Amino acid sequence: MSLTWSLKAFSLGVVAFSLSLELLCWLFGRLKHRGTLNKVLIFPSEVACVEYLFRPNSVGLCFCGLPHGVETSFSHLLRYILSASSSLDLCLFSFSNIDLKRAVILLHEKGVTIRVVVDKDYSAITGSQIGCLRKAGIRVRCEADYVHMHHKFAVVDSRLLITGSLNWTLTAVQCNRENVIITEEAELVQPFIKEFERLWVLNDPARVYNNL
Amino acid sequence: MSLTWSLKAFSLGVVAFSLSLELLCWLFGRLKHRGTLNKVLIFPSEVACVEYLFRPNSVGLCFCGLPHGVETSFSHLLRYILSASSSLDLCLFSFSNIDLKRAVILLHEKGVTIRVVVDKDYSAITGSQIGCLRKAGIRVRCEADYVHMHHKFAVVDSRLLITGSLNWTLTAVQCNRENVIITEEAELVQPFIKEFERLWVLNDPARVYNNL
Numbered sequence: 001m002s003l004t005w006s007l008k009a010f011s012l013g014v015v016a017f018s019l020s021l022e023l024l025c026w027l028f029g030r031l032k033h034r035g036t037l038n039k040v041l042i043f044p045s046e047v048a049c050v051e052y053l054f055r056p057n058s059v060g061l062c063f064c065g066l067p068h069g070v071e072t073s074f075s076h077l078l079r080y081i082l083s084a085s086s087s088l089d090l091c092l093f094s095f096s097n098i099d100l101k102r103a104v105i106l107l108h109e110k111g112v113t114i115r116v117v118v119d120k121d122y123s124a125i126t127g128s129q130i131g132c133l134r135k136a137g138i139r140v141r142c143e144a145d146y147v148h149m150h151h152k153f154a155v156v157d158s159r160l161l162i163t164g165s166l167n168w169t170l171t172a173v174q175c176n177r178e179n180v181i182i183t184e185e186a187e188l189v190q191p192f193i194k195e196f197e198r199l200w201v202l203n204d205p206a207r208v209y210n211n212l
Numbered sequence: 213m214s215l216t217w218s219l220k221a222f223s224l225g226v227v228a229f230s231l232s233l234e235l236l237c238w239l240f241g242r243l244k245h246r247g248t249l250n251k252v253l254i255f256p257s258e259v260a261c262v263e264y265l266f267r268p269n270s271v272g273l274c275f276c277g278l279p280h281g282v283e284t285s286f287s288h289l290l291r292y293i294l295s296a297s298s299s300l301d302l303c304l305f306s307f308s309n310i311d312l313k314r315a316v317i318l319l320h321e322k323g324v325t326i327r328v329v330v331d332k333d334y335s336a337i338t339g340s341q342i343g344c345l346r347k348a349g350i351r352v353r354c355e356a357d358y359v360h361m362h363h364k365f366a367v368v369d370s371r372l373l374i375t376g377s378l379n380w381t382l383t384a385v386q387c388n389r390e391n392v393i394i395t396e397e398a399e400l401v402q403p404f405i406k407e408f409e410r411l412w413v414l415n416d417p418a419r420v421y422n423n424l
Binding site for chain 1: 217220221224225227228231232234235250251252254256305355358359360361362363364365375376377378383384387388389390391393395397399400403404407411
């Protein structure tokens with residue numbers, strides 16, 4: 001075999017090797033992007049029993065009058081919240097839904113770090129569950145600077161964003177037309193993490209009282 | 213050159229060619245994904261003059277007392293709405309913001325197809341701009357079936373989703389802590405388009421009166 005042909009074969013080999021590497025990167029990128037969660041939940045949700053989400057071993061053992069074994073927008077929402085394994089940051093205008101409170105307290109008892117920022121006025125209205133969260137030892141900070149702290153978002157494990165039009169109330173879940181976006185898209189998640197950290201620091205009681 | 217080497221060189225050529233094709237697809241995919249808009253606007257917005265968005269030729273000619281030449285969350289929001297070239301679908305709980313009404317009417321006058329679904333109770337409150345939209349000839353349908361039609365989203369050209377916690381009011385824009393997501397992510401946009409079409413058909417007056 002001539003030297004020219006050896007060189008040609010070698011060059012082709014190099015090209016094939018580098019392109020294989022690019023292909024692997026591409027496949028990895030594709031798989032990574034395919035794995036990025038983007039989901040929309042539409043409300044009102046059907047009303048169904050969600051006991052199995054709190055006590056997975058109780059499937060088939062709940063005798064309440066609600067339909068069982070039905071996946072609803074609300075059960076999906078609960079599932080995403082309960083998927084938190086290290087942290088849950090909540091920034092909520094209004095929080096009176098008992099099942100959502102139960103989910104948050106369950107996570108707190110499991111050792112998940114919970115932080116809550118709420119609207120000062122709405123944290124004290126009838127039915128608000130903010131008092132229960134505080135009683136359970138969860139850190140809650142109130143925002144009073146603006147007319148309303150109207151956000152309604154949660155960040156799970158600094159990775160998953162849950163946001164939309166839905167206030168965390170029973171009426172919103174069962175009676176209103178609402179939407180909730182669930183996304184891991186970093187370009188969407190990061191600004192919400194930044195906003196949460198900003199409001200968390202801004203409403204630190206130590207800072208607020210020092211400025212009085 | 214032996215036949216074996218020719219075959220080897222040929223195989224390598226084929227591999228290199230197919231991998232080059234894959235590489236081109238990857239590059240195309242990357243560029244396409246990079247072009248997908250994902251943006252978050254945080255409110256309250258600074259207050260600034262937005263006249264230049266309605267009359268691009270008026271830059272430098274407005275003498276109102278507001279700051280000029282300042283980009284704010286609200287000016288970004290207006291820009292995305294005004295980018296509509298064929299259609300704008302609005303699904304809004306409350307609509308009393310004068311600048312947003314002006315933007316919608318401007319688009320209507322330019323020939324953009326506008327459809328609006330609103331909450332029946334909130335469409336009639338003091339300051340609501342729904343009457344002005346109707347007077348301008350824009351089709352508006354009212355949702356009265358549920359406690360609240362609490363959505364607050366817009367779909368621009370069946371492609372761009374604008375949604376979040378922000379009601380289309382002056383208080384929400386200037387005084388509340390709010391968020392708006394702007395996205396072209398199809399997995400997020402499509403369910404909102406589907407929800408809009410569903411509510412549009414459900415609240416068709418012909419259908420509603422036939423069912424009375």
